[in-house]
Amino acid sequence: MSVPRAGSRSQRVFTFLSPSLPRASSVGMGRRGDFEKGNSYTLELIARYEWRRRFPQLRETLDWVQDLRTWFERKYEKPAREALVKLLERARQSVQEPLQRIAGTLTRWGEPIVRYLRNRYTNGMTEGFNNKIKLIQRMAYGLRNEHNRRKRILAWCGAP
Numbered sequence: 001m002s003v004p005r006a007g008s009r010s011q012r013v014f015t016f017l018s019p020s021l022p023r024a025s026s027v028g029m030g031r032r033g034d035f036e037k038g039n040s041y042t043l044e045l046i047a048r049y050e051w052r053r054r055f056p057q058l059r060e061t062l063d064w065v066q067d068l069r070t071w072f073e074r075k076y077e078k079p080a081r082e083a084l085v086k087l088l089e090r091a092r093q094s095v096q097e098p099l100q101r102i103a104g105t106l107t108r109w110g111e112p113i114v115r116y117l118r119n120r121y122t123n124g125m126t127e128g129f130n131n132k133i134k135l136i137q138r139m140a141y142g143l144r145n146e147h148n149r150r151k152r153i154l155a156w157c158g159a160p
Contacts (some may be wrong), residue, residue: 061096077118084110129157 091103
């Protein structure tokens with residue numbers, strides 16, 4: 001089995017999982033060069049396989065999280081809403097308490113999440129600007145000139 005270069009993230013994951021990993025060729029890893037190029041998807045598959053094997057009690061959670069990731073790739077609202085209801089029902093019936101809690105959270109935030117699928121808009125840019133303004137205000141703590149503070153914010157965030 002090929003081993004990635006020492007000190008890399010791949011090496012740490014590989015070392016953690018290496019005692020009982022399947023052969024590299026059986027999971028499509030290929031040669032060492034392919035591994036070093038950052039084949040993160042293959043690493044994720046290997047890690048998921050190993051976690052499922054080592055911790056059978058986490059299988060349900062890992063499968064549910066993977067189904068949630070797949071759910072976010074949907075494009076149409078109505079099938080997404082129906083699939084989310086099924087996913088939440090599966091989480092509510094789970095024996096594991098964290099899955100039950102996340103089902104409650106997703107139920108409360110269900111409408112905005114499904115709306116995101118329709119529009120694919122987020123308020124990330126607005127949050128980023130607000131964060132930058134707060135940072136500038138913290139750096140300028142003690143300065144009294146309001147005009148200079150406003151000019152500094154416009155210089156960092158861009159004039160409207």
